[in-house]
Amino acid sequence: MATEGLQLPAERDVGRAREATFSPPPTRVIRPTSGWAPLDLVQLWRHRDLVFLMGLRDIQLRYRQTLLGVAWAILQPLTATAIFTVLFGRLGKLPSDGAPYALFALAGLVPWQLFAYALQQSSNSLVENRHILSKVYFPRVIIPIASIGAGVLDFLVSLVIVLAAVAFYRVGFGWRIALLLPLSLLALVSALGVGLWLATLHVRYRDIRAVLPFLTQLWFFATPVVYPASMIPERWRPLLGLNPMAGVTEGFRWALLGTARPSESLLAVSVAASAFLLVSGLFYFRRAERTFADII
Amino acid sequence: MAPVTIQVEKLGKRYRIRGAGPAYATLTDSLADIARMTGRWFRRTPAPLRSEPRIFWALKDVSFEVRAGEAVGLIGRNGAGKSTLLKILANVTEPTEGSAAIWGTMGALLEVGTGFHPELTGRENVFLNGAILGMRRADVLRRFDEIVAFAGMETFIDTPAKHYSSGMYMRLAFAVAAHLDTRILFVDEVLAVGDAEFQRRCLNKMEQVGAAGRTVIFVSHDMAAVRRLCSRAILLDKGAVVADGRATEVVHGYLHGGAIHGAAIREWRSPSEAPGDEVARLRAVRVLDETGAPAPEIDIRRPVRIEVDFWNLRPEMQGSVSLHLFNEEGTCLFATNDFTTEAWRSGPRARGLVRSTCLIPGNFLAEGLVTVNAAVSSYRRVTVHAIEKEAVAFTVVDRSGGDGVRGPYAGAWPGAVRPMLGWDLGTLEPEVPGVG
Numbered sequence: 001m002a003t004e005g006l007q008l009p010a011e012r013d014v015g016r017a018r019e020a021t022f023s024p025p026p027t028r029v030i031r032p033t034s035g036w037a038p039l040d041l042v043q044l045w046r047h048r049d050l051v052f053l054m055g056l057r058d059i060q061l062r063y064r065q066t067l068l069g070v071a072w073a074i075l076q077p078l079t080a081t082a083i084f085t086v087l088f089g090r091l092g093k094l095p096s097d098g099a100p101y102a103l104f105a106l107a108g109l110v111p112w113q114l115f116a117y118a119l120q121q122s123s124n125s126l127v128e129n130r131h132i133l134s135k136v137y138f139p140r141v142i143i144p145i146a147s148i149g150a151g152v153l154d155f156l157v158s159l160v161i162v163l164a165a166v167a168f169y170r171v172g173f174g175w176r177i178a179l180l181l182p183l184s185l186l187a188l189v190s191a192l193g194v195g196l197w198l199a200t201l202h203v204r205y206r207d208i209r210a211v212l213p214f215l216t217q218l219w220f221f222a223t224p225v226v227y228p229a230s231m232i233p234e235r236w237r238p239l240l241g242l243n244p245m246a247g248v249t250e251g252f253r254w255a256l257l258g259t260a261r262p263s264e265s266l267l268a269v270s271v272a273a274s275a276f277l278l279v280s281g282l283f284y285f286r287r288a289e290r291t292f293a294d295i296i
Numbered sequence: 297m298a299p300v301t302i303q304v305e306k307l308g309k310r311y312r313i314r315g316a317g318p319a320y321a322t323l324t325d326s327l328a329d330i331a332r333m334t335g336r337w338f339r340r341t342p343a344p345l346r347s348e349p350r351i352f353w354a355l356k357d358v359s360f361e362v363r364a365g366e367a368v369g370l371i372g373r374n375g376a377g378k379s380t381l382l383k384i385l386a387n388v389t390e391p392t393e394g395s396a397a398i399w400g401t402m403g404a405l406l407e408v409g410t411g412f413h414p415e416l417t418g419r420e421n422v423f424l425n426g427a428i429l430g431m432r433r434a435d436v437l438r439r440f441d442e443i444v445a446f447a448g449m450e451t452f453i454d455t456p457a458k459h460y461s462s463g464m465y466m467r468l469a470f471a472v473a474a475h476l477d478t479r480i481l482f483v484d485e486v487l488a489v490g491d492a493e494f495q496r497r498c499l500n501k502m503e504q505v506g507a508a509g510r511t512v513i514f515v516s517h518d519m520a521a522v523r524r525l526c527s528r529a530i531l532l533d534k535g536a537v538v539a540d541g542r543a544t545e546v547v548h549g550y551l552h553g554g555a556i557h558g559a560a561i562r563e564w565r566s567p568s569e570a571p572g573d574e575v576a577r578l579r580a581v582r583v584l585d586e587t588g589a590p591a592p593e594i595d596i597r598r599p600v601r602i603e604v605d606f607w608n609l610r611p612e613m614q615g616s617v618s619l620h621l622f623n624e625e626g627t628c629l630f631a632t633n634d635f636t637t638e639a640w641r642s643g644p645r646a647r648g649l650v651r652s653t654c655l656i657p658g659n660f661l662a663e664g665l666v667t668v669n670a671a672v673s674s675y676r677r678v679t680v681h682a683i684e685k686e687a688v689a690f691t692v693v694d695r696s697g698g699d700g701v702r703g704p705y706a707g708a709w710p711g712a713v714r715p716m717l718g719w720d721l722g723t724l725e726p727e728v729p730g731v732g
Contacts, residue, residue: 136406
């Protein structure tokens with residue numbers, strides 16, 4: 001009989017009632033828990049099919065019964081880029097670190113939209129899946145994790161557009177292009193970290209749904225997407241890294257367009273900030289998880 | 297003796313009603329309350345029907361053990377704690393105190409088709425639902441054809457579920473559930489849906505697996521199903537175990553004994569504690585004889601009146617009272633509504649406390665215990681505003697001596713109802729050919 005490693009029973013309690021008979025330890029012991037709980041990776045691995053199928057569901061549903069389908073993943077960054085190019089590039093005359101402004105904005109927008117979509121989906125995920133949550137048990141963290149799947153698909157599609165645009169402007173690719181992977185992961189980890197916090201709060205306070213658009217908008221302007229980090233005075237720049245998306249967008253542009261390399265300190269602060277968001281989010285989520293079904 | 301598979305010890309679950317206890321009282325809540333009250337004041341609707349936050353034990357001190365191969369029925373009135381117990385065992389919610397140990401793989405069907413999405417096709421839903429119930433994708437893949445054949449859905453399996461009839465939807469969801477292959481299975485009231493023939497096939501399927509040493513815990517209001525499916529029953533009342541034993545005996549005790557017997561009158565003192573919403577709240581349900589006296593027991597020959605008093609808070613919604621009567625087997629004898637009357641059809645009823653009385657003639661019901669569900673619903677967009685299941689109960693006794701339906705016959709008399717019907721008697725030919 002399989003035992004679930006991290007949920008082994010307190011032997012004395014079970015033993016007391018069953019001292020007369022020899023028996024293997026229980027598969028599962030249900031009892032009140034309290035305090036902080038670590039993430040149960042064994043359980044998570046056991047439910048990997050569910051992560052995959054829930055992610056797949058979101059991908060399947062994202063563009064079902066739409067006219068343009070996955071073309072939306074291309075249209076969204078392109079229209080935004082067009083608007084920003086006119087507003088901030090032409091009218092606002094914002095600098096773009098020497099790259100064509102349209103390309104500059106697009107290279108920043110693509111990772112930003114990955115982040116913004118993943119954040120929105122994961123923050124709403126628990127409440128949107130409340131009917132499942134209150135009827136079946138599985139590690140709850142699967143829900144926010146699976147919810148970012150559809151955003152990844154969009155991202156991959158729009159990434160193809162960026163690469164095409166880079167080729168079109170003959171900027172040329174270097175080895176740095178390999179950095180896109182860790183940078184995208186950084187964006188996802190940051191989104192999931194904040195998403196875990198917001199999803200947990202959302203279970204109790206439905207205000208989150210209303211707060212989210214504002215938060216995303218503020219965050220957008222706090223991130224060097226339409227403007228370069230070089231506009232910010234040198235000595236404040238590492239501080240900018242506290243917003244992990246600053247490291248991501250600057251890193252993306254450096255990798256794609258060869259603009260100024262973001263400083264190590266900026267990147268280090270970004271990585272640390274996003275790791276902190278993820279770990280604290282996971283702990284907060286795990287702590288609140290036990291009451292989800294009662295209050296959602 | 298078969299090994300123990302479930303061991304429940306002193307399990308308890310506490311809820312804060314309305315979630316407004318100290319831990320939840322937040323600024324946001326308070327602001328929302330002020331906004332709500334201001335809104336009410338402007339619309340001149342009644343004061344909010346809000347009960348004080350209070351602590352309530354849905355389960356308290358529940359202990360029992362179940363052995364491999366046992367099928368246990370959990371029975372009891374609404375609110376007795378059956379579903380809470382099942383949710384704790386299924387790990388959906390945590391107990392406040394006590395513990396439960398489980399030996400073996402476990403699956404829970406607290407609902408049919410959890411996670412079914414109307415936009416997904418039948419095939420996609422089968423995989424997703426299977427994974428949600430805890431099945432591996434490889435298992436579903438291996439048994440996919442079997443599941444589809446069981447549901448009889450071969451033709452529509454790649455059609456989005458939104459195009460399914462509700463029957464098809466249920467059949468497919470059931471078929472997935474019936475193939476859940478865990479050693480321990482928790483089932484909540486889910487068999488109440490679907491057509492009778494399909495239900496029977498599902499029950500058979502589950503019985504087959506039960507015979508192979510599977511442990512099943514089954515929550516139901518359907519006493520016939522509990523008696524048929526379960527060897528053992530546990531009766532819960534107000535969150536505690538009040539009886540535990542052979543299914544037939546516990547069910548009998550529940551139907552005739554303490555839990556609902558003699559409850560010919562059910563009353564709620566204030567709207568805030570009564571079942572209902574902002575349209576209607578139940579005030580009382582009463583079973584009376586023709587003199588107006590409470591009738592926990594009624595002679596089969598005499599008429600019964602069932603009175604439903606309710607607070608009619610929004611008359612424009614045109615709430616209508618309905619009654620469902622059930623016999624001991626859990627079979628619905630009939631359902632009836634007050635919207636069939638001229639008085640109801642002539643326009644909205646008055647606001648305030650109103651009464652609808654249903655008259656059931658004598659010589660109509662069969663003998664035995666009858667339980668009554670009372671509800672107030674509106675039908676423009678079908679909505680149940682107030683419902684109390686098993687609101688009242690009464691026993692019909694047959695003491696007729698030659699003047700009842702059974703006439704002079706004293707043996708067992710079959711039938712869910714026992715109406716006195718008209719008969720025509722005639723003579724066709726006075727002579728019988730061949731007989732002198």
